[in-house]
Amino acid sequence: MFESLTKRLEGIFQNLEGRGKLTEDDVNSALREVRIALIEADVNLKVARQFVDRVKQKAIGADVMGSLSPAQQVLSIVQEELVEVLGGSDDKNKLDLSGNPNIIMLVGLNGAGKTTSAAKLANYLRKQHGSRPLLVAADMYRPAAVNQLKTLGKQIQVPVYSEPAGSDPVDICVHALDYAREQACNTIILDTAGRINIDERMMQEVVNIRDRVRPHEVLLVADAMTGQEAVRVAQDFNDAVSLTGMILSKMDGDARGGAALSIRTVTGVPVKFMALGEKLDAIQPFYPDRLAQRILGMGDVMTLIDQARDAIDEEEALQTQQKLQQGKFDLEDFLNAMHRLKKMGPLRQIMEMMPGFNKLTSMPEMDEALEGDQLKYVEAMILSMTKEERRNPEIINGSRRKRIALGSGTKVEELNQLLKQFNEMRTMIRQMSSGKGPWAQMMRQFGGAGGQGIPGLPDGMGGFPGMPEMPKLPRGKKTGKAARKEKHKKQKARGGRR
Template sequence: MFQNLTDRLSRVVKTMRGQARLTEENTAEMLREVRLALLEADVALPVVKELITKIKEKALGEEVIGSLSPGQALVGVVQKELTAIMGDPTAGKLNLAAQPPAIILMAGLQGAGKTTSVGKLAKWLKDTQKKKVLTVSCDVYRPAAIAQLQMVSEQAGADFFPSTESQKPSEIARDALDWARRHYHDVLIVDTAGRLGIDEAMMQEIQSLHQLLNPVETLFVVDAMLGQDAVNTAKAFNDTLPLTGVVLTKLDGDARGGAALSVQQITGVPIKFAGVAEKLDGLEPFDAERMASRILGMGDILALVEQAQKNVDIEQAQKLADKVKKGGFDLNDFRMQISQMRQMGGLGNLIDKLPAQFAQAAAKQDMSVADKQVRRTQGIIDSMTPQERMKPELLKASRKRRIAAGAGVQVQEVNRVLAQFEQMQTMMKQFKGGKMARMLGGMAAKGMGGMFKR
């Protein structure tokens, strides 16, 4: 997302090297690139005009401080203004200050990922806020909508209130609220019906549900890949329903991403969550400052650390550190490293959060192909016996043929995996008892988070 804007800014920063200060001339060059990239990213024209005006006002004549180049200084100005235009960080907090259960009403068009977002939000509330969550579907029109919510709720570890397509949405909502009160749920998330387009019946129905439930949060779920249409749809909903926040889905896709920059400015409604992966843990509280850093190619190291804290088994990391210290590293350890990387969202998700200078080389590769290769590598290791994983030296020609057949690959693929493993094993041996073991141990002891500071 926003790769075009990142690339353009990187090029302009390079061309401005050696200049002592920001001037009208060199700033204008940068702003032309920013304007074009924003428009290509499908950012709303009024937002582009306002953003460019503010950047120009702040940047002109600004002294270059310390080791910053003019290009770097201008990027700093752009980052501040991008952050400001995407919203006040305090406005994006989820409000649960209500007599339990706090009710969250989810609205949106069909296909935006609303039902999946209910499951993701339920999991986020359960895991990070330690809330007892109940979900209910008032979508009596879309086939299997109720069954879909039941499935994602179970996967998220949330309670689910059953309903049927023969019931009225208001009846379902009233019964679910009564159940949530009697069973001491902290939060009730209500999934509503979506349509392929905005219509009067849809608006009347969700207005009636809003009046009945009086939710503390009314969240509009919108597909970021719709670009400018996403903003227009959010505005239409906000004109008839008192929205308190927006959930942008599919920010991990090939979206031009203009919705992220436009929706807050056009609607006045803050973005509260962003869907960044298909899995149920792929929902993040929206942070404008961190999103601006990612747009500008600075990466989001803090998000990587948070992913590591959630997905890396610290006890296993400590065991591996101890094992490396003694000079041991086998295919079981190699597989564990691959598995933990996949749990963190795969290569594409990790690279998206790296600073541009680290991600550029990887960006030339097809990440879907690379992730497929990683899965294949794990499959090959899984086709080995426990003894073979512990003692790779046992893997002669006949065993390799058996493993290849079991994994559905050619023998050359098995040899490639073993070559990769040997490279990793050689590196580990070089750090035997030294820096690598201390690094792994430090990461384990500090829960990964101590490695980086905001």
């Protein structure tokens, strides 16, 4: 969502890095570009102006101008102010779970993803906080809304309370409290009705539910794809029902992201969660500092670690790490690593959260490697191999390659490319695990090696076995057999020995 804004900001700060000491004109010029970038990203005009003014006030000072790395100082100030715009570093972004039972009421317009967000939130609270949630189908107007919630509840093994068509939504929510006590549920999530547009009847209904049930949280589900319209909707709901927080849905979309950057400042209501996909586990707590790092192209290692903890079996990963250290990483381990990555989410999202590697996702040559279909072909080729071939790829000769390609519906050339990339990737993993070689040097540059590892994946890698082929690093001087082969190749090109 913030890809274009990230590129613009990276370009601006790269220009500053090329200078020595900054002048006031340098800062003014850079901040003018920042302001344009924010407005083009659909950030509220007033918010963009205030943001730039605050950065300018802090940046034009003796501490920055006299610094040995003034561009980094300005970047630090921009990051600090970006965190403030997104919600600050206080605890207001956290969900209030102090009640018994905890009552969470979701409101919003039709199409914002309210019913799906209710199921995602229930699934998150069940897994992360050990809650026993109850979903309440209080939307009596949208066709199939009750059935949709029942289907979602069944998928995540969470009970759903509902009443026959025509029942009063306020009474449904009140009756659900008694049902929750009977079922020993300690968290109640109310999925209220939405409308195409805000109207008086709709608002009065949610006000009546709030007054009768007295929820601890009133969360607006706002569609991040609608830009500044989401900000206006948030203002209207806040005026009517006094919101305690928001869930920004569809944050994985290709909109410009201005709503996320404007909504807290304009409404004063904190964003508490963001939804990043269609799957029922695709919801995350909203951390302003982590999102600010993503926007500035710094990655998001902490969120990556959280996702890895949920998706990866520690014992299995430890075995993989031991095999890596012994240099025995094979195609079977590679396939298992791919499955672990798929559990963590789309590969493009994972790469974007890795410091340094997030820049690779915008490279044209990486597009195919980051698509899910490409990984399916890789998986098909490996599954078409025998167990012996997966454990010892060196035995795969010409006839075996033809059989594997035929069995997986691919070409021999594609299989050759996979085996070549696997050998290069195995070299990369060995270097990063040992801390020696050009790949290890690159990881140290991006803060991967020796820094924060990903739990459950091999140390020193930044935690990503099974990554697609990366751009080639400059190789050192060849020796031994490789050198003789290279020499023979050059002689052949010149027309024989001399």
